[in-house]
Amino acid sequence: MSAEPSDQNELLFLIDTAYNRVSWHGTNLRGSIRGVSPRQAAWRPGRGRHNIWELVVHAAYWKYVAWRRLTSSTRGSFPLDGSNWFVRPQQITLQAWRADVALLERMHRTLRDAVADLEPRDLDRKPLKGKTTRRALVTGVAAHDFYHAGQIQLLKRLAPR
């Protein structure tokens, strides 16, 4: 089956349901952090374990990586120094928490725009220096959101209110 324009809509639908569009399976990533306070977001279930805040920034980072690979872009960089996991919070304030949620939102929008701009014929091709097709890359980043949404739901249950 050659890729058709509707394929792109399906990919957009997939990343949106993983992030912020009503999802059949239950809570998506954006839904999982709705109403979470900075203190809840900063709470760790144990020494060396990630908190909700770090999962949010980690998800933002991998949306950035997916965008970069999709577009084979050599321009732009992730706004934070480092990669993959980022120690959070620097300060437990509403402003700092909102800034990182906004970062996640921005990375999702940027990725979404890149998916919308893809040529349908390129979906099943690998980007330059890529090891997977663009379709696989987008499917993977959506599943990554679902994976961490499930974890955030548990962290909320455990975190003291």
Added chain:
Amino acid sequence: MSPHVEAIADEFARYKALGEAAIAQLSDEELVVTASDGGNSIITIVWHLAGNLESRFTDFRTSDGEKPWRDRDDEFVLRNVTKTALLEKWERGWGALLAAVGQLSDPDLLQTVTIRRQQLRIDQALQRSLAHTAYHIGQIVFLAKQIRSGGWQCLSIPLGGSAAHNVRGADESAKAHARMLESHSIQPPPTTRSSS
């Protein structure tokens, strides 16, 4: 395999391998532990996930995905089973999924299946299932890590290992991740009922 089917099948393989690598690190006694009052144990999550997969993907294209023999509520009943029994349940669910997906090619994805008496395109049914699966595997890994605490063997890039990982230019495809997890010799703690 067709590229569209392959993209989805590889993600399923990644999450299957993640779940198995997490479960492998736990003893029988640890599988029944819950992280909070009223929370689900790994056994409960596996029972639900495997029950869902077995129902959805048995006779995937010819019968409703919600089978009359499935008892969803029973999947959430507290139970204590050995790891061997748990993995049998796990394999029944995943076996149904893998067999069904293995028979698909890209043109099939535009055909429909029925789930709870509603028609759904096959690609959409697979995406729904992937969402549900990744969500619960995330919880299984979280709980396993919580239970094992310091003895946890990392399933992805370890904390502090990102720079080295980036320099190596590692293959981060779902297929490569699944292969890496399967090749790990992850061991459970020394005292387990299933090891005897």
